[in-house]
Amino acid sequence: MGYRDVAAVGVSAGGRTAMTFAARHPGLVHGLILESSTSFLPWPDPFTRAIARIAFRPHLERGTWTITRLLFSRWPAFTLKGMLSSLSTIPASIAYQRFDETERTRLIGLLSRMRSGQGFANDLCMSADVTQDVRQPTLVVASRFDAVVSREHAQSLVSRIKGAELVLTNSLSHLIWIGPHAHEEQQAVTSFLARLR
Known part of the structure; x- marks a missing residue:
């Protein structure tokens, strides 16, 4: 049994893995969601x-x-x-x-x-930048108040992934799905998935 219409999801440093998977398997991954995701800019600070x-x-x-x-x-x-x-x-x-x-x-x-x-430990290893190889519709969701991954990472992803959409939420932390503004992340993801279908 195979899978169709798969959306890959990458959270925090796992975003790099999700992007790499999407770039390598364009026939499998239908869409890409990156939440609080690192880009391929240097991360974290020394x-x-x-x-x-x-x-x-x-x-x-x-x-x-x-x-x-x-x-x-x-x-x-x-x-x-x-x-x-x-x-x-x-x-x-x-x-x-x-x-x-x-x-x-x-x-x-x-x-x-x-x-x-x-x-x-693996997250600290720099991986090859595949952003320009990502062809799937991509949603980037980030908090304005994230102290783990700065907003520059989200902006870098949107500038390098063709057609990527950025949603900046008012979530209180890096964990954008918990807190009084979690609905902003939920609405962005729900709307994105509906458009994929």
């Missing part, structure tokens, strides 16, 4: 890269996430504010207040269950 190379080495990664889970179990609000300071350009205390209790619970649940394996 300081973050150096810290990540240490914290997410294969033999240390499990410990990094174990400590993260412990912090969330003991001091969930404090730890979430700390994480928001790296996910949002909005001051963490303000961003925290703008999420309601249900959204905070979702964020804590997501961030406390994460494991990266070799994924984050």
Whole structure:
């Protein structure tokens, strides 16, 4: 059994993988959605890269996430504010207040269950720029307040992928599908998929 009308989705640094897959398999991928996605501009900054190379080495990664889970179990609000300071350009205390209790619970649940394996380490490796080889209809969704991947990445993607559409949302962080403005991402994706059909 085969698949038809596949839309590839790439989130954050996974955007590079999704773009590469779409460029290599144009007959399979019908559309491309890039959310909070890195482009092929340099990323992350040198300081973050150096810290990540240490914290997410294969033999240390499990410990990094174990400590993260412990912090969330003991001091969930404090730890979430700390994480928001790296996910949002909005001051963490303000961003925290703008999420309601249900959204905070979702964020804590997501961030406390994460494991990266070799994924984050792989994300630090630069890959070949395939943007000009992407021919599928492409939607780029990014937050104006993303502290992980700057808006320049979204703008670079739209300038290099022919016909790509950019939607900038007011989502409070890199995690654009959680928060009071999540509907903006949902509406953009729903509309894009409807047009693909």
